[in-house]
Amino acid sequence: MNPEARTPAATDSKSPATSPGGETLRLTENVKLLLEHAAAVAKAAEAAAILILWPGKADWSRVTGLLGDQKLIVAVDTPAQAEPLHNSKVHVVITNMPESSPQDRLAEALVECVTEEYVAMGNDLVAVYGAFDATSLDTLSLFHLSDYLGRLTVRELRQLKTDIPVETLKLVINLAIEIGREGREGKPVGTIFVIGDTRRVLAHTRPLGFDPVRGYSKRERNLFDAKVREGIKEIAQLDGAFIISKDGYVVAACRHIDCSADGISLSKGLGSRHWAAAAITRRTKAVAVCVSQSSGTVRVFHDGEVRMRIEPERKRVVVWRDTDGNPETAR
CATH class of the missing domain: 3.40.1700.10 (DNA integrity scanning protein, DisA, N-terminal domain)
Known part of the structure; x- marks a missing residue:
C-alpha cells in the first residue's frame, strides 16, 4: 500500500532508497524545524503520536525535547537496530524491510503501530521520514489511520x-x-x-x-x-x-x-x-x-x-x- 498523506510536504515518490541503518541523524536547522512543525501539527490535529522512520542512530533525548509532550514512535528496519532503544522513552516498531523504498517501509510501520497497540485505528498519526534523502528527514505527513488502513x-x-x-x-x-x-x-x-x-x-x-x-x-x-x-x-x-x-x-x-x-x-x-x-x-x-x-x-x-x-x-x-x-x- 502506498501512503496517501494529507499534507503538502508528502511525496508519492516510489524510488527505492538505501536505509541509513548505521548513520547518525544530524539535527540540522532544517531537521529541527521539521520536527517542531511535526509537534505543532500533532497538537493541532490531536494526533495520538509522532512516528519517525529512522533506522540509524540519533540523540533521541534531544529529539523528544523538540517534540515536547508528544508520544514518539521510532520505526527501524531490524531487531538489532531496535536494541539500543529498548531502555529509552521512545516506542519502537520493526519493519523488517531494509531494502524497500521509504514509502513501503512507512506503510509497514503504520500497520505495526496499530498491531503493537501504540495507536488505535481511529487515531491520527504524524509521520516524519526521508522520502527524498535517505540520510536525513525531509517529509512530514498526517495520516488518519482508519482511512488509510481501511x-x-x-x-x-x-x-x-x-x-x-x-x-x-x-x-x-x-x-x-x-x-x-x-x-x-x-x-x-x-x-x-x-x-x-x-x-x-x-x-x-x-x-x-x-x-x-x-x-x-x-x-x-x-x-x-x-x-x-x-x-x-x-x-x-x-x-x-x-x-x-x-x-x-x-x-x-x-x-x-x-x-x-x-x-x-x-x-x-x-x-x-x-x-x-x-x-x-x-x-x-x-x-x-x-x-x-x-x-x-x-x-x-x-x-x-x-x-x-x-x-x-x-x-x-x-x-x-x-x-x-x-x-x-x-x-
Missing part, C-alpha cells in the same frame, strides 16, 4: 502479475477480511485460501480427512454466491486450506499444504500457517490469502513473499479504489 487499491492487486482475475482476488480477500474481523461465534478463526494454478496446488497438498465441499455441484461451490461464502465461514473453523480456482470456485477444502519452505524468509512471529502460504506460492503460480487466528490480520502471499497486509477494522467496511481513485465498496 482503503485498498485495485492497482496493488494488478501488480501481483498473475492471471487470476482481479474480481476473484478481491472476493477472496474480502471474505478473508470478514473472517479475520468477525471470527465465528465469538471465537477467532485462522485459515488459508490458495487461489489459482489449481492442478499444481493440489499436487502439493493432501487431504486432512473429510472434504466438506466434495460432492457439491459447481454452482454450490461458487464464491460469488453470498450463501456459499457464509458456508465457507463455517468450514474455515476446520483445519486446512481452501483451494480456489481462478474463476472463484472452491475446488477443495481442509487440505494440508505439503511443500518445503526452503529459501523463504518471513518476519519473526509468523506461524506455520503463514510459512505454508509462502511455500505454496513459491512452488506454484498461486496467490495465497492467510488469516491470522491471533490477530485477524490478513496477508496476501505471492512468489513466496508477503505482498499485502491488511488489518481488519471491527466497525468499518473495506473500500476498494480503482486506479483513477473512484471508490468501490467491497462486496
Whole structure:
C-alpha cells in the first residue's frame, strides 16, 4: 500500500532508497524545524503520536525535547537496530524491510503501530521520514489511520502479475477480511485460501480427512454466491486450506499444504500457517490469502513473499479504489 498523506510536504515518490541503518541523524536547522512543525501539527490535529522512520542512530533525548509532550514512535528496519532503544522513552516498531523504498517501509510501520497497540485505528498519526534523502528527514505527513488502513487499491492487486482475475482476488480477500474481523461465534478463526494454478496446488497438498465441499455441484461451490461464502465461514473453523480456482470456485477444502519452505524468509512471529502460504506460492503460480487466528490480520502471499497486509477494522467496511481513485465498496 502506498501512503496517501494529507499534507503538502508528502511525496508519492516510489524510488527505492538505501536505509541509513548505521548513520547518525544530524539535527540540522532544517531537521529541527521539521520536527517542531511535526509537534505543532500533532497538537493541532490531536494526533495520538509522532512516528519517525529512522533506522540509524540519533540523540533521541534531544529529539523528544523538540517534540515536547508528544508520544514518539521510532520505526527501524531490524531487531538489532531496535536494541539500543529498548531502555529509552521512545516506542519502537520493526519493519523488517531494509531494502524497500521509504514509502513501503512507512506503510509497514503504520500497520505495526496499530498491531503493537501504540495507536488505535481511529487515531491520527504524524509521520516524519526521508522520502527524498535517505540520510536525513525531509517529509512530514498526517495520516488518519482508519482511512488509510481501511482503503485498498485495485492497482496493488494488478501488480501481483498473475492471471487470476482481479474480481476473484478481491472476493477472496474480502471474505478473508470478514473472517479475520468477525471470527465465528465469538471465537477467532485462522485459515488459508490458495487461489489459482489449481492442478499444481493440489499436487502439493493432501487431504486432512473429510472434504466438506466434495460432492457439491459447481454452482454450490461458487464464491460469488453470498450463501456459499457464509458456508465457507463455517468450514474455515476446520483445519486446512481452501483451494480456489481462478474463476472463484472452491475446488477443495481442509487440505494440508505439503511443500518445503526452503529459501523463504518471513518476519519473526509468523506461524506455520503463514510459512505454508509462502511455500505454496513459491512452488506454484498461486496467490495465497492467510488469516491470522491471533490477530485477524490478513496477508496476501505471492512468489513466496508477503505482498499485502491488511488489518481488519471491527466497525468499518473495506473500500476498494480503482486506479483513477473512484471508490468501490467491497462486496
